[in-house]
Amino acid sequence: MNERLRKRTDSGDEDLLFLTDDQIRRGIEAMFFAYRGFTADPDRILARSGYGRAHHRAIHFIKRFPGTTVNNLLDILGVTKQSLNRVLRRLIDDGLVESRVGEQDRRQRNLYLTAKGEAFERELSEAQRRRVRAAYRAAGPEAVAGFRTVLEHMMDPDLRRHYEALRRRRDGA
Amino acid sequence: MNERLRKRTDSGDEDLLFLTDDQIRRGIEAMFFAYRGFTADPDRILARSGYGRAHHRAIHFIKRFPGTTVNNLLDILGVTKQSLNRVLRRLIDDGLVESRVGEQDRRQRNLYLTAKGEAFERELSEAQRRRVRAAYRAAGPEAVAGFRTVLEHMMDPDLRRHYEALRRRRDGA
DNA sequence: AGTTTATGTCAGCTTCGTTGACATTCCAAG
DNA sequence: CTTGGAATGTCAACGAAGCTGACATAAACT
Known part of the structure; x- marks a missing residue:
């Protein structure tokens, strides 16, 4: 895993380096x-x-x-x-x-x-x-799991719920 | 991490359940x-x-x-x-x-x-x-790292190289 | 009977892709 | 030095696929 994302302070706080504007911007470009x-x-x-x-x-x-x-x-x-x-x-x-x-x-x-x-x-x-x-x-599998997790959180929550309801209806009948 | 993705055989082989057509299809829809x-x-x-x-x-x-x-x-x-x-x-x-x-x-x-x-x-x-x-x-940070990794691999490699060259040129001058 | 819902269609507009033609500028070969 | 090709940017026109608005039809609901 990327070393820069794993640093923690000795007080145990999460390091939020992955939330800097520059990291976010790189993510935006990667998505594009x-x-x-x-x-x-x-x-x-x-x-x-x-x-x-x-x-x-x-x-x-x-x-x-x-x-x-x-x-x-x-x-x-x-x-x-x-x-x-x-x-x-x-x-x-x-x-x-x-x-x-x-x-x-x-x-x-x-x-x-x-x-x-x-x-x-x-x-x-x-x-x-x-x-x-x-x-x-x-x-690799870990990256894929993370990929899916971020994507899920990027969707419109209403649309996601709606879609999952459709899937359940299809699979349940 | 998703339990279904972590299973391994006792011979140590990677479990490739994250590469099934159904998993891939879910990823495609999530991307959309x-x-x-x-x-x-x-x-x-x-x-x-x-x-x-x-x-x-x-x-x-x-x-x-x-x-x-x-x-x-x-x-x-x-x-x-x-x-x-x-x-x-x-x-x-x-x-x-x-x-x-x-x-x-x-x-x-x-x-x-x-x-x-x-x-x-x-x-x-x-x-x-x-x-x-x-x-x-x-x-979370682990998921973000995975997200970025998958996206990098999804890009056109030529475009990615080209873009990184531009970035280096900008930051190096 | 009257209203609402599901669907389809026509007309017209906008964004943003495309190709083709053309003008300008630069560079290099003669 | 000139001239022809390459690079760059612009104009015109076309098409795909969004959009709004209006309206028609049929079925279902009240």
Whole structure:
């Protein structure tokens, strides 16, 4: 572990060197550069078919929550329905996503990936997982645990709770 | 530390449970949600003045590298010069950034924040640091070290080297 | 019957990516 | 010294993907 972060005073106080403005600033820049690396591979694949990150996000969450409704997706993605609709329209027209009228509530549309959509999702997610796995492997398990911990604290708490509720609902049913 | 990540076989092999597809996928989603939180506060401030993230990025790196050239900024930001120019044009017209013709090479433009630009930069960066600092504090120093380690490995290695060379040049001169 | 909710769509605006064309400046080869 | 290519910066136009506002439709709820 970084020596500069482990120093303590002999009175036992936490050393707060990891909270200096300069350390924080480095973290901010690292986040910016890392996010670029994080999206680079899927971006290339998406560009081949004329899609963007918006399509990737929709595909990803439909894969995780098959049968989810449009409203649900709106909450997770945090965009307007007009914006999502443009993306979804294209995915449906291209035969990657299927939209079925809800059984209990026929106003709702339940969204599913088609076989073609599943294949594309696999291509995207394998590319991205490869990159993240390489970073994880290089950094080691302790670093990964810390990485996840900081990210959890950086999210909007409401969104995090909402998302975990969705996951529980999915896994519990 | 997460117990599931610490298990080892009695032969001493690393347990690779932190590299399962499901763990990686959770990391990917965490990255997505965290990045939203990470940019939320500056986004609000920027929106008040009709700016976007592109302006924030330009301001940030001009602050870090006063007198940097347009080409330098292009390498760091990873966009086309035409795209950056629009952003820079506006910042210059609004009196946040000053562009001075290079002394040795008069094709170059050296970029500086004006007093007004410095003030705006401070407002943006304080908002973002507040959020990141809160996450750091909640997660603790070990987690932060791990966070930084994983992010470093997630970046494009060439970009990382390039950026560190710039930093050394700045700090060494 | 009237209201609310879920979804979809049209029009129009903005940011911020892109490519192409072009002007300016510098440097180096002839 | 001149001239042609390389580096740099700007202008124009296009596209993707956000946004707001208005409105339509259908289903569900009261």
